[in-house]
Amino acid sequence: MSDIIQLLPDSVANQIAAGEVIQRPASVVKELTENAVDAKADSITINIKDAGRTLVQVIDNGTGMSDTDARLSFERHSTSKIRTADDLFAISTMGFRGEALASIAAIAHVELKTKQDNNETGTHIIIEGSKVVSQETTSCTKGTNFAVKNLFFNVPARRKFLKSNTTEFGHILSEFQRIVLAYPEIEFKLYHNDSEIYLLPKANIRQRIVAVFGKRINQNLITIESNTSIISVSGFIGKPEYARKKSGEQFFFINDRFMRSAYFNKAIINAYDQILQPETVPSYFLYFDANPSTIDVNIHPTKTEIKFEDQQAIWQILHSAVKQALGKNNIVPSIDFNQEQGFDIPVLSKDTDIRNPQIEIDPTFNPFEHKKPTNQNPKSSAISLEKENLVNWDKLYDGFEKENQQSNDFSFISIGNSQQTITDQSISDKYFHFKNKYILIPIKSGLMIIDQKRAHERILFEKFLQTLSSESAVTQKSLYPKTIELDTKDHALLMEINHDLKTLGFDIDDFGGNSIIINGMPVDSGNQEPEQIIDKFLNEYLTKEVDAKIQAKEKIAKSLAKATAISSNQHLNNEEMWEMVDLLFACQNPNYSPFGKLIVSIITTDELEKRFN
Ligand code: ADP
Ligand code: MG
Numbered sequence: 336m337s338d339i340i341q342l343l344p345d346s347v348a349n350q351i352a353a354g355e356v357i358q359r360p361a362s363v364v365k366e367l368t369e370n371a372v373d374a375k376a377d378s379i380t381i382n383i384k385d386a387g388r389t390l391v392q393v394i395d396n397g398t399g400m401s402d403t404d405a406r407l408s409f410e411r412h413s414t415s416k417i418r419t420a421d422d423l424f425a426i427s428t429m430g431f432r433g434e435a436l437a438s439i440a441a442i443a444h445v446e447l448k449t450k451q452d453n454n455e456t457g458t459h460i461i462i463e464g465s466k467v468v469s470q471e472t473t474s475c476t477k478g479t480n481f482a483v484k485n486l487f488f489n490v491p492a493r494r495k496f497l498k499s500n501t502t503e504f505g506h507i508l509s510e511f512q513r514i515v516l517a518y519p520e521i522e523f524k525l526y527h528n529d530s531e532i533y534l535l536p537k538a539n540i541r542q543r544i545v546a547v548f549g550k551r552i553n554q555n556l557i558t559i560e561s562n563t564s565i566i567s568v569s570g571f572i573g574k575p576e577y578a579r580k581k582s583g584e585q586f587f588f589i590n591d592r593f594m595r596s597a598y599f600n601k602a603i604i605n606a607y608d609q610i611l612q613p614e615t616v617p618s619y620f621l622y623f624d625a626n627p628s629t630i631d632v633n634i635h636p637t638k639t640e641i642k643f644e645d646q647q648a649i650w651q652i653l654h655s656a657v658k659q660a661l662g663k664n665n666i667v668p669s670i671d672f673n674q675e676q677g678f679d680i681p682v683l684s685k686d687t688d689i690r691n692p693q694i695e696i697d698p699t700f701n702p703f704e705h706k707k708p709t710n711q712n713p714k715s716s717a718i719s720l721e722k723e724n725l726v727n728w729d730k731l732y733d734g735f736e737k738e739n740q741q742s743n744d745f746s747f748i749s750i751g752n753s754q755q756t757i758t759d760q761s762i763s764d765k766y767f768h769f770k771n772k773y774i775l776i777p778i779k780s781g782l783m784i785i786d787q788k789r790a791h792e793r794i795l796f797e798k799f800l801q802t803l804s805s806e807s808a809v810t811q812k813s814l815y816p817k818t819i820e821l822d823t824k825d826h827a828l829l830m831e832i833n834h835d836l837k838t839l840g841f842d843i844d845d846f847g848g849n850s851i852i853i854n855g856m857p858v859d860s861g862n863q864e865p866e867q868i869i870d871k872f873l874n875e876y877l878t879k880e881v882d883a884k885i886q887a888k889e890k891i892a893k894s895l896a897k898a899t900a901i902s903s904n905q906h907l908n909n910e911e912m913w914e915m916v917d918l919l920f921a922c923q924n925p926n927y928s929p930f931g932k933l934i935v936s937i938i939t940t941d942e943l944e945k946r947f948n
Pocket of ligand 2: 366369370433435436
């Protein structure tokens with residue numbers, strides 16, 4: 336292969352804003368790994384020592400370099416990736432400034448071994464602080480092996496500025512994730528101090544996301560896809576109930592390059608609208624494809640901030656795509672109850688005062704009775720009280736309608752059928768109970784099916800969570816306190832969370848040894864025996880979630896909801912079904928159980944009619 340590197344003319348060099356390329360070890364990882372990707376490697380190994388202070392080594396099986404290119408690659412503005420200013424705007428590779436290797440070589444001890452496929456031998460170069468110490472031929476495998484040692488050895492100020500190893504390695508991990516998520520077709524291995532951190536086989540995007548973030552993320556992903564003449568967007572967004580307080584799973588890629596964008600982030604958060612718990616951010620992995628001539632990647636020295644010609648249009652496209660994906664997944668229920676008839680699926684706005692769902696119910700309250708003011712009898716109707724607070728669910732679509740109008744300007748946006756009109760209604764007030772498991776409700780657009788156990792879990796979960804924060808539970812004192820013998824671990828755990836359990840209405844005391852005495856239970860803990868509930872609760876609490884991200888209170892509420900929910904085989908009369916459905920739709924998130932399982936499913940009239948064709 337012939338030599339391919341040329342020096343950039345000054346005119347081009349000047350168009351490239353100067354910037355500091357190497358700020359910390361993570362920058363070295365980024366630059367070397369991107370070069371390996373550009374060299375068409377399909378397997379890349381990264382070795383890190385001491386968070387990159389002593390070693391960052393990147394080994395690839397890509398094209399390799401000729402002897403001359405290997406030497407030239409360390410010169411400032413040496414690049415094989417652009418030749419003229421025009422190329423700058425059509426660039427589709429990762430690097431292009433031709434200054435990474437030059438910068439690295441200036442501030443570290445660098446060792447390079449590289450060989451092209453058709454060459455017998457390779458080149459071995461050692462450079463220290465820009466000075467070539469040696470260059471000789473060597474025998475090595477095809478590809479390139481860069482070892483960067485003693486970073487900032489000659490820039491003590493820089494070295495001092497480095498944070499703890501944990502922090503620096505954290506930066507390395509984020510750079511690593513940004514690259515591996517963009518190139519699932521490349522195998523990556525990452526080692527730190529000789530222990531394996533990631534072994535990522537070749538995969539598709541979904542598999543790669545799961546390989547990086549763990550299996551739990553798989554059921555959380557909703558596919559997103561939108562193709563327009565301006566931009567194509569594909570990838571995944573996270574279900575709202577999996578949104579976390581901590582960020583870290585939010586990624587935009589443009590033409591396979593990671594990009595930061597507070598602006599597009601807003602488009603997404605805005606599309607989730609009121610279905611997110613306060614202060615949580617959903618995961619997203621969004622891949623944009625655009626004509627390189629419509630983007631300017633050169634506005635930031637580390638090239639993660641990108642300017643688009645059609646920022647606003649892209650904002651709209653993204654916003655619609657996310658809304659549509661959420662709608663399709665029934666996160667936003669596309670049910671067409673008539674608001675006036677009083678049956679609404681609530682969505683809480685940020686400033687809604689969340690109240691504790693109450694269990695007493697007014698049996699005379701008929702939500703379908705026309706024009707009955709819902710606050711007529713506030714004392715006896717817990718549900719009507721709730722309703723005052725609730726923002727109509729169809730408000731979710733306010734933005735959507737606006738978009739629909741705007742979509743005239745963007746004829747390529749297809750809104751799909753997510754939006755349904757709420758007009759006349761034909762809801763039956765007699766519910767049908769199927770197999771003591773499902774509640775069936777005819778609605779205008781078809782047949783709604785509710786899983787009773789999951790619905791109850793959701794109702795209890797939200798109630799427990801609120802009780803835990805408001806400390807307002809009522810205890811039902813037992814006439815005959817019960818003692819239970821537990822094993823050491825269970826006993827210790829119960830005592831540890833006893834305060835929270837008390838808040839929920841439990842009255843449990845240590846009874847010496849590994850025993851506890853149960854003096855009282857929450858008033859609404861059903862008709863199960865206390866020891867049965869404690870047992871199920873412990874089982875759930877101890878076996879399921881080991882996810883430290885889930886807060887303790889949430890975990891308690893989840894486990895207790897599971898332990899006290901009615902079974903999948905319990906008969907419910909019509910009134911009980913009513914109560915269940917009403918309480919469910921008074922929940923913040925009626926669609927999924929606290930364990931992420933679907934609660935509400937709708938068979939549309941269309942689907943039904945097709946069966947009789
Ligand atoms: P840039 O990536 O912006 O071109 P760099 O300083 O990162 O600049 O690299 C300079 C040149 O060295 C690249 O253009 C490329 O030709 C060559 N090079 C760097 N790393 C590799 C590699 N791993 N495999 C093959 N060639 C490489
Ligand atoms: Mg580069």
